[in-house]
Amino acid sequence: MKKEEKITVGISIGDLNGIGPEITLKAFEDSRMLDFCTPVVFASVKVMSFFKKHFNSSINFHGINNLDQIVEGKVNVFNTWKDNVNIEFGKEDPKIGQFAIRSLETAASALKSDKINVLVTAPINKHNIQSDKFKFPGHTDYLAKVIGGKSLMFMVTDSLKVGLLTDHVPVKDVPNHITPQLIEDKIHTVYTSLKKDFRINRPKIAVLAINPHAGDNGVIGNEDDKVLGPTLQKIKASGKLVFGPYSADSFFGSGNYKGFDAVVASYHDQGLIPFKTIAFGNGVNFTAGLAKIRTSPDHGTAYEIAGKGIADESSFKEAIFTALKIFKNRTEYNELSKNPLKKAPKKI
Structure with a gap:
């Protein structure tokens, strides 16, 4: 990443029947967030447009099909699938769980290959994500295997x-x-x-x-x-x-x-x-110890309030800001390790 570029924040969308899409929209309705980072939502423009309409959001999405198409100052949506998605707020649905995993797997791959700088994961349902191909109890164990680190x-x-x-x-x-x-x-x-x-x-x-x-x-x-x-x-x-x-x-x-x-x-x-x-x-x-940076809010899918427009995005925004701070701190730490005589910058 060039010094003048904003940090690219990948967002795995989580359970589409939960509050993940809502808190994602609410976090970036404040356009000042784009002064701090460049978001990339791993979902589809079609499904995010559904949520935009449902929650009466003012966000304009920049749809991309290639991660080289990311644009600063925009809420980028990487088209992770082309399928139609049947949203039923508050319902635990194995089909929806598979969309959550597709979002996570694509975002993790982008993180590992440095197409994004950090990953923020919206909440998943640990039960409906299970399949013959995905047998992890949650984000942490999966990312440890894919990204590396303890x-x-x-x-x-x-x-x-x-x-x-x-x-x-x-x-x-x-x-x-x-x-x-x-x-x-x-x-x-x-x-x-x-x-x-x-x-x-x-x-x-x-x-x-x-x-x-x-x-x-x-x-x-x-x-x-x-x-x-x-x-x-x-x-x-x-x-x-x-x-x-x-x-x-x-x-x-x-x-x-x-x-x-x-x-x-x-x-x-x-x-x-x-x-x-x-x-x-x-x-x-x-998730401390990973070779890359991943954060998430401190709550779950909150099915009981999904779709009602009352979810609080505070923890999700904190997850974004924490990822940005850790990325900067870790970058400066690594630079100092290579050049220990360099004066340490002030703590962020």
Whole structure:
């Protein structure tokens, strides 16, 4: 990307029966967004025109059939399919799920080949996307395989960042997944991302216990004493500022999280319930560790309000801005790594 060019933001449209198309339209109805980036929506002009009419949007689309046709200052729509699409707002439909996957696969390919700079994914339905060809629990696992890198679900705002040791894993299986190697890999991913993507030179990381009260010395499980605790001590001895395991029940309510640059939770709900309680609507799901940059809003398809014109685009816009910031930070970090004598620019 040339320095004077705007960052190209690819958008996978998600579940067409959900709120993805609506929040995409609302985000770019503010023409000032085009001062920051050049969007490319992976769908079709025909289906996006349907949504434009339904939601009475003022957007004018620039349809393209080749990614070399992207135009700055326009909301570009890459014609990912020519099929007619039957939209039924709020309905879980396997056919619609396949359009979501076609959008994601095409956008991921464009990201991998540098036709777009970053990817923002609108919400999908994890059930209706499944098929013989697509057997991933969600965006994160698919993108890790296609793009490369050790991925980690990292929920972020300016003041709160929560990573996960395990993400889409049944609660009963969590202890079996948390091994010393997994802990080291995930902490390394969080640490590296904080430095490279968020420009935090000496990250301070808290890790939440697997069991209630960190096991109470083995009374409520011994995984924290035998696996998590010793591994954190090993990581800390290597020079990283990593602390824990902390009892999760009071960690957020007491405000302890404010003393750290990031918090790593042992499993999905342990981290995401407090994150969404504190930051819902402003939070962003960032896939840390990928070779490329991907973000998404912190909510799902919201079938219950789809088509009603009342969806809040705030988190989706934050996902766009976060992707832009991380792209700039990562570019500058890589430049500094090549030329360490160059003066570091101010933090974005």
